[in-house]
Amino acid sequence: MKPFCRDTWVEVDLDAIRANVETFRRHLPESTGIIAVVKADGYGHGAVRVGEEALASGADSLAVAMLDEAIVLREAGVQAPILVLGFTPARSVEIASRLKVQLTAYNSEWITQANALLEQANLESIGLHIKVDTGMGRLGVRTQEELMQVVTAVEQSSKLDWSGIFTHFACADEPDTTHVRRQHETFQTLLQSLRDAGKKLPMIHCCNTAAAIAFPEWGYDSIRLGIGLYGLYPSPYMKERKDVSLVPALSLKTRIAHVKTATQPMTISYGATYCAQPGEQVATLPIGYADGFSRLLSNSGEVLYNGSRSPIIGKVCMDQIMVRLEQGTGQPGDEIVLYGKSGDEEISLDEVAARIGTINYEVPCMLNYRIPRVYFRNQEEVDVFHPLTMKQVAQKTVNN
Known part of the structure; x- marks a missing residue:
């Protein structure tokens, strides 16, 4: 029986998702990995199915905005690494530990509190990515002193592993590159301050889709592929550049x-x-x-x-x-x-x-949830997910 009654639906072309991952794989340095960003339910495309396809197409891991989104992926059977890019209350670190989800940190007090909760519960350690604010003005440490305090707090923790360090660009999709270059220079300076202090740096990532298109040489260990994963350009200017050819999904x-x-x-x-x-x-x-x-x-x-x-x-x-x-x-x-x-x-x-x-x-x-998502491969329907009834058909577990 058809899993939805109203004749209104979204179609998602999984071949397009695959093609976009492969496009960025060719555009980037061979040593640069891809973190597929599937927050906001995969930008409305469906996080589980898109995440599975991205991983199967060459992405190394997934990223979401909040821990609740990571829970959905784990409950659907996704076993690949998942990073939460936004704020997570310290009280939720036990959930992150049990689900093996990596979190973002930028505050030494939070780190101390989170570590204590994990110790009390005798849970496994979790990975932390330190967020650096180089000019976005949202989350993240801003100075060398703040950064060193956070790194030291992580290193002194028994249940927190320093797994990554990253920043986010505010204007990478614009013709004027002054701001994005300034942000990157600031990021490089902060990274060098850690090297000078004898710190062994973990995974480094800074490029969103726009920066990955315009500055693939800034790929470091990985990029965060968001809007480009879905075949959309970050701005009209980025589309006009024609660095990459994307397929809307x-x-x-x-x-x-x-x-x-x-x-x-x-x-x-x-x-x-x-x-x-x-x-x-x-x-x-x-x-x-x-x-x-x-x-x-x-x-x-x-x-x-x-x-x-x-x-x-x-x-x-x-x-x-x-x-x-x-x-x-x-x-x-x-x-x-x-x-x-x-x-x-x-x-x-x-x-x-x-x-x-x-x-x-x-x-x-x-x-939103009132519209079912119908997934196609080779122009044939392969899966249907209706958020309103929470029924997923032909779902599979992805190991990566």
């Missing part, structure tokens, strides 16, 4: 629920902001802002029907939208592409982002 589709043809002027949706004229064919589609389809697309966005564009008319509702079918031949059950390709036409996530005044990262991340 996500499409959003639905089917027509109802069709009506106006026989007289007919207002559409809340606020009556659109009036269909006699002869216009109006199709109702079962998707709305409660699914993460932005209300900002009201009277603005377009969809694809049989390879042609059709405008969204009226305001986007919580669960439904209306479109004007220019061909005038629509029938209930006909497929509509909201994001992706139909024939020679495409509505890219970049286009949608521009329409609603945001970045392409946010568009797939908004697609």
Whole structure:
């Protein structure tokens, strides 16, 4: 039986995920590894299935934003190394230990507290990556003194292993490289201060997707492949550079629920902001802002029907939208592409982002638990996951 009832779904092309990993593998120095970033449920693509594919395609490990996301991966059977990039409360280190998940640290008091909790519980040690703030202004130590305090605290801990050190770039996707070069120079200076103090450095990583594209020579031991994993560029400028060719992995589709043809002027949706004229064919589609389809697309966005564009008319509702079918031949059950390709036409996530005044990262991340994810390989369906019912089909364990 079909694992979802409503005819609205996301399609994820696993071949695209594989192709993007392989593209970066060729672009980077041979000695540089790849950490596949699958936070935010794989940027809306599904963390488990994308994570599995990335690992099978050559990624060495996975990264998430918070420990809860790592728990989901472990419970799904993913056994590869996982790094939590964000803050983890010290009280949760016991969970990290039991699941063998690495955490990010940047505070010596946190390290002391975490170590004491692990000692009290007599649990195995966990790996820590020290975060350095070189100009992002979020988490991380900023000075040589702070860095040395944190490194010393880790070295003095019995249950914490220094496994990595990293920073994050704020402007790596921009034409002006002044800021990113300054950040990298600061990172290099801090690393050298540790070497001068006789410290043996662990895994070093600093490049996000944008930096990996523009500065592959900064790859060190690994890069963190985020938005590029999904076939999206960090900015229009990075796409224009054409250093790498990426394949978008996500499409959003639905089917027509109802069709009506106006026989007289007919207002559409809340606020009556659109009036269909006699002869216009109006199709109702079962998707709305409660699914993460932005209300900002009201009277603005377009969809694809049989390879042609059709405008969204009226305001986007919580669960439904209306479109004007220019061909005038629509029938209930006909497929509509909201994001992706139909024939020679495409509505890219970049286009949608521009329409609603945001970045392409946010568009797939908004697609939420109400929409099932259907996975394809070689144009054949291989897996379905419906977050609403939490049913995963054809799931496998990945060892890496």
